[in-house]
Amino acid sequence: MGIPAYWRTRTQRYALVGEVCHKCGAKIFPPRDVCPECTRPASDPFTFSGRGEVYSFSTIYQPPEGFEEFAPYTVALVKLEEGPLVTAQLTDVDPAEVHIGMPVEMVTRKLREEGEDGQIIYGYKFRPLLRNTLTPRPSGQAA
Amino acid sequence: MRDVSIIGFGQTPVGEHWELSLRHIAAQAVLAAMQDAGIDRADALYVGNMIASETSGQHHLGALVADFVGLRGIEAFRVEAACASGAAALRAGYLAVASGAADLVIVVGLEKMTDAIGNSITTALAEAADADYETPHGLSFVSINALLMRRYMYEFGVRHEDFAGFAITAHQNAVNNPYAMFRRPITKEEFVQARMIADPINLLDSSPVADGAAAVVLCPTDQARSFSEYPVHIRACEVGTDSLALHDRRDPLFLEAAYISVQKAYARAGVTPADIDLFELHDAFTIMAALSLEAAGFARRGEGVRLAMDGAIALNGRIPISTMGGLKGRGHPVGATGVYQVIEVAQQVTGRAGANQVPNARLGMAQNIGGSGATVITTILEA
Numbered sequence: 001m002g003i004p005a006y007w008r009t010r011t012q013r014y015a016l017v018g019e020v021c022h023k024c025g026a027k028i029f030p031p032r033d034v035c036p037e038c039t040r041p042a043s044d045p046f047t048f049s050g051r052g053e054v055y056s057f058s059t060i061y062q063p064p065e066g067f068e069e070f071a072p073y074t075v076a077l078v079k080l081e082e083g084p085l086v087t088a089q090l091t092d093v094d095p096a097e098v099h100i101g102m103p104v105e106m107v108t109r110k111l112r113e114e115g116e117d118g119q120i121i122y123g124y125k126f127r128p129l130l131r132n133t134l135t136p137r138p139s140g141q142a143a
Numbered sequence: 144m145r146d147v148s149i150i151g152f153g154q155t156p157v158g159e160h161w162e163l164s165l166r167h168i169a170a171q172a173v174l175a176a177m178q179d180a181g182i183d184r185a186d187a188l189y190v191g192n193m194i195a196s197e198t199s200g201q202h203h204l205g206a207l208v209a210d211f212v213g214l215r216g217i218e219a220f221r222v223e224a225a226c227a228s229g230a231a232a233l234r235a236g237y238l239a240v241a242s243g244a245a246d247l248v249i250v251v252g253l254e255k256m257t258d259a260i261g262n263s264i265t266t267a268l269a270e271a272a273d274a275d276y277e278t279p280h281g282l283s284f285v286s287i288n289a290l291l292m293r294r295y296m297y298e299f300g301v302r303h304e305d306f307a308g309f310a311i312t313a314h315q316n317a318v319n320n321p322y323a324m325f326r327r328p329i330t331k332e333e334f335v336q337a338r339m340i341a342d343p344i345n346l347l348d349s350s351p352v353a354d355g356a357a358a359v360v361l362c363p364t365d366q367a368r369s370f371s372e373y374p375v376h377i378r379a380c381e382v383g384t385d386s387l388a389l390h391d392r393r394d395p396l397f398l399e400a401a402y403i404s405v406q407k408a409y410a411r412a413g414v415t416p417a418d419i420d421l422f423e424l425h426d427a428f429t430i431m432a433a434l435s436l437e438a439a440g441f442a443r444r445g446e447g448v449r450l451a452m453d454g455a456i457a458l459n460g461r462i463p464i465s466t467m468g469g470l471k472g473r474g475h476p477v478g479a480t481g482v483y484q485v486i487e488v489a490q491q492v493t494g495r496a497g498a499n500q501v502p503n504a505r506l507g508m509a510q511n512i513g514g515s516g517a518t519v520i521t522t523i524l525e526a
């Protein structure tokens with residue numbers, strides 16, 4: 001991914017901003033401008049709570065270029081509480097403790113560095129939900 | 144639409160061809176196919192290829208291959224649909240002949256993966272996935288399939304070792320295929336203990352990176368007998384699509400695009416799953432074999448893996464798969480695979496599959512899957 005592409009997707013990557021369909025109410029992430037449920041235009045921004053649960057996960061031992069320093073690392077499909085699935089890394093967790101259904105929350109972390117002089121890419125990852133310290137937020141507020 | 148038949152084919156052995164370049168490997172397959180069909184000309188040539196620009200720094204493959212096989216001047220271009228590029232090129236050739244736009248068409252699936260160094264092949268293969276929302280998070284293509292496999296095991300209560308039959312059958316059948324990469328059997332113990340790539344997918348769940356090229360020649364069915372003793376009628380070649388990313392699918396464990404392409408293919412050919420004598424499915428990973436069997440109507444949801452446990456997929460079973468080794472045993476030169484599959488079905492339905500002949504094979508099906516199921520092309524062939 002090049003610098004312009006990272007810049008274009010910064011809002012959704014930093015804060016899980018997707019869309020809501022004003023026709024059928026579907027919550028959409030990643031944003032796509034056409035509602036996948038009713039195929040109407042959908043461009044009203046919607047900020048997801050960042051809470052969800054692990055739908056599936058995998059620990060990667062043979063990483064793509066640029067992710068070698070992190071291997072092994074665990075990636076997941078996270079089912080957000082508003083409905084959509086999102087693809088992301090898990091963080092702050094022992095891979096052996098990850099299980100399907102595990103409650104998780106979004107955090108912002110470094111995704112990769114593009115060489116010594118290159119950009120540092122930040123984005124969402126998900127960590128186990130910190131039950132004791134979490135203050136409930138109204139749905140739709142930024143995480 | 145005119146009926147279309149295959150009147151010749153050629154293939155290079157799948158493997159690591161360090162001595163051959165992209166263009167040489169393509170020429171070997173095309174020239175062998177032209178010789179098999181007894182032709183020295185063609186109206187068009189379509190190249191199925193996924194990642195030559197990353198592995199060989201080469202786009203513009205249509206003109207390159209046409210020139211290199213002595214067909215400079217004809218219509219030629221590349222067709223791309225990730226790992227389904229080979230069958231996508233076949234679809235282009237099929238449409239050209241069926242429409243009457245061309246009478247003699249060459250289709251070649253082509254991939255030269257060993258020219259890529261280090262992890263760059265992992266990166267290149269991941270381009271089949273969503274470049275904005277999957278790969279920036281460090282997902283390899285294997286890990287995307289692993290997400291499917293983990294969820295499948297969870298939802299349907301199966302173990303990793305239950306998938307062993309897919310890999311064991313593929314390797315067993317590859318032993319007798321001179322074009323296969325791995326001509327040796329594997330044991331269940333080896334399967335269980337293989338090195339982990341992306342948990343729960345291990346090395347023996349996975350098809351190998353390889354070089355290969357495979358080509359077929361197409362013409363109208365009513366002219367096929369004048370070219371070949373063994374013409375093979377393309378009863379259907381149909382495409383379905385889905386979202387690139389797993390997270391955009393309604394039910395990631397159901398291959399919607401496979402279902403769409405298979406239903407279209409059954410309808411066009413006027414057949415049902417019960418009529419299919421063998422199925423060359425896209426076993427890039429063992430989980431894909433299970434999901435493909437389900438989407439094609441050979442097993443109910445969650446029960447595809449059972450066919451690997453009860454012998455149904457063996458050469459003499461209810462629905463033989465990977466009869467010449469599949470992607471696992473023959474090897475998976477990504478953009479070439481779809482054409483290898485079609486050649487293997489053609490061999491079966493004309494009774495030329497040698498030691499791996501499926502008894503009384505009349506109607507065979509091939510299914511080529513691009514990405515984690517975003518493009519699926521199903522072809523039904525009959526002698």
